[in-house]
Structures are given as C-alpha cells and as structure tokens.
Amino acid sequence: MNAEIIAVGSELLTPYRKDTNSLYLTQKLNELGVEVIFKSIVGDHREHLTQASRQALSRTDIVIFSGGLGPTEDDLTRDCVAEALGIEIKRNPELIAALYTRFASRRLKMPPNNERQADILAGAEILKNSRGTAPGQWLQTAYGGSDKIVILLPGPPGELEAMFEGECLPRLEAALPVEYIATRQLKIAMVPESTADQRAAAIYKKFSDVQTTILAAGPGEVQFHLKTHAKSQEDAEERVDELSSLLEEEFAEECFATSGETMEQIVGYYLQMRNATIAVAESCTGGLLAERLTRVSGSSRYFLGGAVVYSNDMKTHFADVPPLMIVENGAVSKQVAAALAEGIRKRCRASYGVGITGIAGPTGGTEEKPVGLVYIALADGKKTDVVERKFLGDRERVRYWASQQALDMVRRRLV
Amino acid sequence: MNAEIIAVGSELLTPYRKDTNSLYLTQKLNELGVEVIFKSIVGDHREHLTQASRQALSRTDIVIFSGGLGPTEDDLTRDCVAEALGIEIKRNPELIAALYTRFASRRLKMPPNNERQADILAGAEILKNSRGTAPGQWLQTAYGGSDKIVILLPGPPGELEAMFEGECLPRLEAALPVEYIATRQLKIAMVPESTADQRAAAIYKKFSDVQTTILAAGPGEVQFHLKTHAKSQEDAEERVDELSSLLEEEFAEECFATSGETMEQIVGYYLQMRNATIAVAESCTGGLLAERLTRVSGSSRYFLGGAVVYSNDMKTHFADVPPLMIVENGAVSKQVAAALAEGIRKRCRASYGVGITGIAGPTGGTEEKPVGLVYIALADGKKTDVVERKFLGDRERVRYWASQQALDMVRRRLV
Numbered sequence: 024m025n026a027e028i029i030a031v032g033s034e035l036l037t038p039y040r041k042d043t044n045s046l047y048l049t050q051k052l053n054e055l056g057v058e059v060i061f062k063s064i065v066g067d068h069r070e071h072l073t074q075a076s077r078q079a080l081s082r083t084d085i086v087i088f089s090g091g092l093g094p095t096e097d098d099l100t101r102d103c104v105a106e107a108l109g110i111e112i113k114r115n116p117e118l119i120a121a122l123y124t125r126f127a128s129r130r131l132k133m134p135p136n137n138e139r140q141a142d143i144l145a146g147a148e149i150l151k152n153s154r155g156t157a158p159g160q161w162l163q164t165a166y167g168g169s170d171k172i173v174i175l176l177p178g179p180p181g182e183l184e185a186m187f188e189g190e191c192l193p194r195l196e197a198a199l200p201v202e203y204i205a206t207r208q209l210k211i212a213m214v215p216e217s218t219a220d221q222r223a224a225a226i227y228k229k230f231s232d233v234q235t236t237i238l239a240a241g242p243g244e245v246q247f248h249l250k251t252h253a254k255s256q257e258d259a260e261e262r263v264d265e266l267s268s269l270l271e272e273e274f275a276e277e278c279f280a281t282s283g284e285t286m287e288q289i290v291g292y293y294l295q296m297r298n299a300t301i302a303v304a305e306s307c308t309g310g311l312l313a314e315r316l317t318r319v320s321g322s323s324r325y326f327l328g329g330a331v332v333y334s335n336d337m338k339t340h341f342a343d344v345p346p347l348m349i350v351e352n353g354a355v356s357k358q359v360a361a362a363l364a365e366g367i368r369k370r371c372r373a374s375y376g377v378g379i380t381g382i383a384g385p386t387g388g389t390e391e392k393p394v395g396l397v398y399i400a401l402a403d404g405k406k407t408d409v410v411e412r413k414f415l416g417d418r419e420r421v422r423y424w425a426s427q428q429a430l431d432m433v434r435r436r437l438v
Numbered sequence: 439m440n441a442e443i444i445a446v447g448s449e450l451l452t453p454y455r456k457d458t459n460s461l462y463l464t465q466k467l468n469e470l471g472v473e474v475i476f477k478s479i480v481g482d483h484r485e486h487l488t489q490a491s492r493q494a495l496s497r498t499d500i501v502i503f504s505g506g507l508g509p510t511e512d513d514l515t516r517d518c519v520a521e522a523l524g525i526e527i528k529r530n531p532e533l534i535a536a537l538y539t540r541f542a543s544r545r546l547k548m549p550p551n552n553e554r555q556a557d558i559l560a561g562a563e564i565l566k567n568s569r570g571t572a573p574g575q576w577l578q579t580a581y582g583g584s585d586k587i588v589i590l591l592p593g594p595p596g597e598l599e600a601m602f603e604g605e606c607l608p609r610l611e612a613a614l615p616v617e618y619i620a621t622r623q624l625k626i627a628m629v630p631e632s633t634a635d636q637r638a639a640a641i642y643k644k645f646s647d648v649q650t651t652i653l654a655a656g657p658g659e660v661q662f663h664l665k666t667h668a669k670s671q672e673d674a675e676e677r678v679d680e681l682s683s684l685l686e687e688e689f690a691e692e693c694f695a696t697s698g699e700t701m702e703q704i705v706g707y708y709l710q711m712r713n714a715t716i717a718v719a720e721s722c723t724g725g726l727l728a729e730r731l732t733r734v735s736g737s738s739r740y741f742l743g744g745a746v747v748y749s750n751d752m753k754t755h756f757a758d759v760p761p762l763m764i765v766e767n768g769a770v771s772k773q774v775a776a777a778l779a780e781g782i783r784k785r786c787r788a789s790y791g792v793g794i795t796g797i798a799g800p801t802g803g804t805e806e807k808p809v810g811l812v813y814i815a816l817a818d819g820k821k822t823d824v825v826e827r828k829f830l831g832d833r834e835r836v837r838y839w840a841s842q843q844a845l846d847m848v849r850r851r852l853v
Contacts (some may be wrong), residue, residue, distance in 0.1 A: 035477075036464065036473075036474050036475065036476075036477065037464065037468075038461050038462070038464040038465035038468060039461070039651060039653060041456060041458075041461065043456075046453050046454075046456065047453070049451065049452065049453045050453035053452075053453065058451075059451045060451065060481055060483070060486060061451075061478065061479065061480060061481075061486065061490070062450075062451065062478070062479035063476065063477070063478050063479075064476065064477040064478075065476060066475055066476075068475070071475060071476065071497075074497070075476075078493060082486075082489070215546070216508065216509075216510070217508070217509040217510065217548075217549045217551060217552050218546075218549055220509070220510045220511075220549075220551070221549045221551060224511075234448075236448050236449055236452075236482075236512070237510060237512065238449050239508075239594065248449065248452070303746075305725075308729075309728055309729050309731070309732025309733070309737075309741075310720075310725030310726065310727070310728030310729035310732065310744055310746065311725065311729045312725070313724055313725030313728075313729075313746040314723075314724050314725035314726045314728075314729045316724070317724025317725065317746070317748065318724070318833070318834070320798075320799070320800055320801055320833055321801065322724075322748075323748050323749065326724075326748055327748060327749055327751075327752060328745065328746055328747055328748055328749065328752035328755075328756065329724075329725055329745070329746035330743065330744070330745050330746070330756065331718075331725065331728040331732070331743055331744035331745070331746075332743055333732065333737075333738050333741055333742060333743055334738065334742055334743060336742075337742060337743035337786065340743075340785070340786075341743065341745065341756065370755070371752065371755075383735075384735070385735055386735055386736065413543070413544060413545075415540075415544065416569050416570075416596075417569060417596070417600075418733070418735055419596070419733070420569070420596065
C-alpha cells in the first residue's frame with residue numbers, strides 16, 4: 024500500500040512556512056507499512072487543488088489532505104475533493120447544530136460561513152476534532168477501478184495529530200493488510216558517496232527485497248538506510264540484519280554507527296569505555312572540534328580542554344610549539360600539527376591530544392600550500408600520527424571535513 | 439510568471455528529512471516577482487519522477503528540480519526530465535575530463551559511475567558547481583506550445599544555493615519581464631520575536647504597500663524582511679528606505695545588521711575598525727564562540743586565541759582563575775566569568791577578553807543554579823561587565839544563546 028500527502032494552504036508556498044504535518048504522517052504511515060511515494064504542496068486555488076487531487080487519486084492507494092477545512096472562502100479542500108471524485112457534498116444537520124452549540128457555549132454568535140465546515144462528502148464518515156471546530160472526513164471509495172482511502176484532516180498540527188491518532192489509526196489498522204517493517208541505519212566516515220555506493224552496490228543488489236537508500240549526510244559522512252517488509256517482524260528483522268552485517272563487514276573500518284549515534288557520541292562512548300581523556304589544539308577549525316566534542320551532554324567526563332591557537336604566539340603559548348619549528352616548517356605543516364597534539368596532551372594531562380593546522384580559505388593559500396590543505400595529528404604519549412589531507416569546498420566545509428577527519432582518527436585509534 | 443519546485447530524493451519521503459531547499463528557492467523567486475504555485479516531493483523512482491515532471495511542465499512556466507544529479511543509479515533527474523520533454527541526453531566530454539581531473543587532484547581514482555554526472559540534456563547550458571561535482575543544467579524550451587524554463591540543481595543546500603546565486607539569478611533576470619522590487623533585511627539581537635513584532639507593528643502598519651515579514655532566525659536573532667514593488671527602482675528603494683529608517687530608529691540599540699551581515703561579521707568589522715583584538719575563554723559553550731568568530735575569513739587579524747576550559751583545573755591553567763575563587767563561588771558564577779574574561783585577555787594580550795561559564799544541560803542543574811543559567815563577561819582592561827542570563831531550550835539552544843549574547847555584548851561595547 025502506498026500514500027500521497029497533500030498539504031493545502033497558500034502560506035505553505037511562502038519562504039517562511041514549512042509543512043511539518045507530512046513528517047508526522049509519514050512516520051505514522053510507515054509504522055503501518057504504508058509507504059509515502061509523493062508529497063505535494065498546493066495553494067488555496069480551486070483548479071490547482073482539484074487537479075492535484077485527481078493526480079493523487081490516480082497514482083496512490085491512500086490520499087491524505089491536510090488543511091483547507093476551515094470556514095472561509097479560501098478553504099477549498101472539501102469542494103475540490105468532491106469535484107475530483109465526481110461525488111456530491113451534503114451539509115450535515117447534526118454538525119451544523121453542534122457548531123451552533125459550540126459557539127453558543129462560548130457566548131459567541133456563529134458567523135454563517137461556519138456552516139461550510141458541516142459539508143460532508145457523500146459516503147464519508149465524520150472524524151471528530153477534539154481540539155478545534157473543523158471535522159475531518161474518511162472515505163473509502165472506488166476511483167478509476169481501484170479502491171481508495173481518502174482522508175481529510177485539519178491543518179493545525181495539534182488538531183491533525185489528535186485526529187489521526189484517535190480517529191484514523193483504528194480505521195487504517197482495520198482497512199490495511201497486516202505487514203511488518205524493519206529498518207537499519209549505518210553511518211560511514213570519510214568515504215566519498217560514489218565510492219561508498221560502488222562498494223555497497225555489489226552487496227545490496229542481491230537484496231532486492233530490502234530498500235536501500237544512500238545519503239551524503241555532510242562532509243565525511245555517508246548513510247545507508249535499509250528497510251524491508253515481511254510477513255512477520257522476525258522475518259523482516261532477520262532480512263535487514265543480514266544485509267546490515269554484510270555492509271558492516273565491507274565497511275568494517277569506516278562504519279562508525281549502526282543505531283543512529285553521531286560521530287561525537289561514538290568518540291565519547293569509546294573514550295569513556297577506555298577510561299581515557301582528550302584535549303585538542305586547533306588552528307584552522309577555530310574551535311569546531313571542541314564544540315563538536317562538547318555537543319554531547321556529559322562530555323566533561325572525558326573532554327578536558329581545548330585551545331584555539333590562531334596566531335603563532337598562541338601555538339607556543341598554549342601548546343608549547345617551539346617557535347623555531349614554526350619558522351622552519353611554516354605554521355601549516357606536519358611538524359606543527361604533531362607538536363600541537365603532543366603539547367596540548369601534556370598541558371592538559373590527557374590520554375589523547377589532537378592538533379589541527381591548515382588553510383580553511385578562501386584566502387591564504389599558496390601554490391605549495393593551497394586552500395584546503397590540512398594536517399591533523401593524534402598523540403597518545405607513545406606515538407603521534409599525522410595525516411595530510413586536501414579537502415575541497417568552501418571555508419565551512421573544509422573546517423567540517425577537518426573536524427570529521429580528526430574525530431575519525433580518534434575513533435579508529437580507540438576501537 | 440509562476441514556478442513549481444520539485445524536490446527529488448527518497449530520503450525526503452522519510453519522516454527524518456525536510457526539504458529546506460524549496461524555502462530558499464521560493465524566497466529568491468519571490469524577489470524576482472515569480473510566484474511558486476506548486477511544490478512536489480518525489481522519490482528516486484523513474485516512473486513517478488517522469489510523471490511529476492510532465493505535470494509540472496504542463497502547469498507552470500518555470501520548473502526547478504533539486505536533487506537526483508549525483509553519480510549513483512538512484513540519481514534519475516536527468517533521465518526523467520529528458521523523457522518528459524522528449525529530448526536526448528548527451529554525455530559531455532569536457533565535463534568527464536573535469537571530473538577525472540578533480541578526482542586526480544585528490545589522488546583518488548574516479549569510480550566510472552561518476553561519468554553519469556556529465557549527462558546533459560540536449561540544448562541545455564551547464565551550470566557550474568563551485569562546491570561539488572554534480573553540474574546543474576539550464577534549459578529554455580517549448581512544451582505544449584508554451585515557453586518553459588527548466589532548471590536542474592544539486593540537492594545539497596550549499597551546492598544548490600551557490601549555484602542558484604552565481605549561475606541561475608543572472609539567467610533568470612535576463613529571461614524575466616522587468617519589475618522593480620526593493621528589499622531590505624534588518625537583524626535584531628536578543629529581543630523576543632513577540633516583543634519585536636509588538637514594537638515594530640505600530641510602524642510597519644502605516645506602510646501598507648511594503649510587505650513586512652518577521653522571522654525568528656535562531657536563538658537571539660529576529661529578522662525583518664521588507665519588500666515593495668514600484669514603477670521605478672528609485673520609488674521602490676525610497677519606500678523601503680523610509681520604513682527601514684523608522685525601524686532602525688526604534689531598534690537603535692538592538693539592530694546589528696541592515697545589509698545581511700552575520701553577527702560574527704559585524705563584530706569582526708568593528709574590531710578591525712577599532713584596531714582591536716579579542717580572545718575568549720569558554721566553558722559551557724565548548725568552543726562555539728571561538729568557532730563562530732573564526733567562521734569569518736580573515737578573522738586571524740583580530741581573533742588571537744581561545745581556550746575551552748571545561749574542568750576547573752583548565753580554568754586555572756589556561757586563564758589563571760584562582761582555585762580558591764572556584765571553591766568559594768562555584769565554577770558557574772559571576773566571579774569566575776569575570777576572571778575568565780580578564781585572564782584570557784591578559785594571557786593573549788588582547789584588547790578584549792570574553793569569559794563564559796554556565797550550565798548547558800540537560801543534566802547538571804540544581805535548584806540554585808538551574809540548567810540554562812549562564813554568566814557572560816567582557817573585559818577590556820579598564821572594566822569588566824558580567825551579565826547573568828537564564829536561557830530556555832535544549833543544550834544546543836542554550837549554547838547558541840550564550841554565544842549570541844557574548845557577541846552582542848562585544849558589539850555594543852564597540853559601537
């Protein structure tokens with residue numbers, strides 16, 4: 024079974040308003056085994072909305088509308104759905120009475136246009152609105168020779184969610200065939216999306232029953248989203264586990280999370296497991312690495328301190344980099360990265376020290392040391408590794424890449 | 439002229455991913471006088487995407503696709519648009535060469551599937567991607583007897599925005615009928631949205647011809663977007679200037695930018711103007727303030743260094759906070775904030791020193807010192823101001839609020 028969600032309202036076509044109802048509805052539908060295959064956003068426009076309704080009915084089993092059920096002339100969902108389905112609308116006398124009572128109870132006179140909220144599609148069931156005046160509607164009908172479920176919900180998220188939970192879920196559970204879904208999410212560090220895809224394709228193509236989506240989630244992070252349906256929850260879990268295990272094997276070194284954890288959380292987790300602490304000295308990342316490490320609540324247990332050492336003086340002052348070393352090799356060099364890592368480790372008496380120096384750009388590059396060149400060092404008192412990388416992209420991306428590389432180096436050392 | 443935006447990608451049909459590109463595109467199109475009348479979200483599915491393309495072409499003048507231009511088999515936008523338009527695709531040899539060069543410059547072997555990124559619709563112009571590998575495409579063509587503009591953009595917001603700004607805007611401006619529009623954007627620091635609206639409403643309501651939108655742009659930042667149309671550019675500019683001046687007067691102290699500058703840029707600008715330097719010592723913000731200051735290219739001219747001092751030891755070690763002061767007042771106190779600001783200022787020999795200490799949460803709060811309590815200090819060698827704030831929201835928001843408050847204190851001291 025599949026679904027389309029149509030969000031109705033001209034305000035959703037401005038730069039300032041996001042449709043968030045569809046995320047809620049997608050999650051609820053996915054849990055029932057219903058896939059959302061289209062989302063549309065349409066203004067308060069009779070012709071556009073009727074056309075969008077027809078298209079949705081012609082291509083999906085379940086069509087859910089949010090919004091456009093209010094009392095004003097702009098509220099067109101009822102009319103347009105009726106026109107698309109070629110059915111009548113009837114004004115429900117009990118609903119009219121209830122509306123008048125509701126207004127009277129608040130000692131208000133009901134404006135007559137409110138009666139429009141009592142317009143019901145022929146054959147539809149009324150969905151109670153526990154948080155507002157506009158009732159929803161549920162219609163099971165035929166269109167183009169197939170069975171369709173059409174659901175009309177109010178736009179305000181509070182009203183929509185209460186109505187979906189209380190009125191739609193029981194009806195959907197009764198109407199849908201039983202299906203079980205399992206999902207997994209793998210996160211891969213520092214592998215280009217195309218390389219990740221190439222290495223994974225040979226594996227996931229053998230699992231035609233598991234839907235696999237590859238996502239570049241930011242500099243240095245690719246995600247695999249796996250999802251399958253089966254006749255029992257056990258079967259579904261087994262099938263995604265099988266694919267997940269093969270992918271984890273292929274990306275044994277690069278896969279850092281299998282349950283949605285962030286890179287910072289994973290690094291924090293390993294540091295705590297090893298009873299270890301960390302300190303960082305950053306030049307071009309300007310504090311981003313420290314900021315990422317401390318995004319995790321409780322990071323004070325393993326993160327001791329950081330120094331942002333932009334100037335040469337500060338590199339010496341906070342991390343004891345020998346001034347002569349900077350003169351001889353330049354501030355952006357393997358040697359200085361290593362000295363930063365070693366210096367900050369000693370200063371903070373940490374188990375691990377990280378040093379980063381590079382050219383984030385857009386200015387400051389030379390032919391020999393171009394924008395994007397970054398040295399990242401990791402010291403643990405016994406050995407110091409230094410990696411030279413040439414990152415592409417703007418200042419923000421170069422800085423993020425560098426912080427990601429640093430976190431991944433720490434992770435690999437700790438695993 | 440009207441437009442439809444089609445966001446492509448199965449991940450956008452999950453509960454986890456919002457399409458944010460369409461908000462950016464809507465804003466840019468609105469500024470050109472183009473209305474967005476439909477937004478669609480389609481998965482990586484050949485038939486669905488081709489169908490959605492045909493519908494969009496049949497109902498709007500400009501059709502913009504975001505996403506689906508990558509190298510993987512899932513990336514179908516090029517193919518489906520070609521099929522919908524009934525035109526050929528040609529693999530561009532120069533683009534292939536450029537792709538190989540790009541990989542070679544990073545010392546990587548290019549997976550052959552990357553060549554798909556060089557597939558160009560017959561008659562289309564190539565839009566350069568300054569931030570990634572997938573080029574965009576611009577096609578002016580006829581469909582169903584009308585002129586259409588078809589634009590293919592990459593999905594990652596950074597790539598899409600840079601490409602739209604650099605490659606699409608000039609082409610759209612040339613292709614669209616002339617209209618005179620003037621816009622202004624004012625940014626206000628540390629005023630709640632509702633208060634800002636209340637204070638502004640009395641002013642902007644007198645300007646019924648200037649469209650005014652108020653936007654909460656993040657913790658501690660509210661934006662006013664002003665926009666008007668007129669018969670000449672001069673008339674339009676004069677009208678928004680008039681309103682802008684009145685708002686700037688009302689928010690004389692809180693308005694920090696009138697030309698789109700970020701808070702970090704403004705602070706950097708004032709520091710350079712005063713030939714001053716800055717250093718920061720951060721506890722709860724964990725490096726965020728240093729990271730924000732150094733987002734600005736060229737910040738090395740005024741940002742000397744920063745220390746992330748999570749533990750008490752580090753507060754003493756890097757910023758000379760007396761250990762007894764911490765024992766007597768607690769690490770989260772006015773006294774320690776002031777000592778951090780003064781200590782880091784002296785250590786780095788900077789004109790200004792900032793100290794931040796607080797409880798970002800979600801754990802670590804007490805009745806006396808709850809989550810969200812933050813002390814922010816600014817020292818210049820003559821006087822040290824300390825502000826106590828109680829910020830609402832989660833860890834991320836509390837940290838951002840605190841960094842914004844710190845930047846705004848520096849700004850106000852420098853103005």
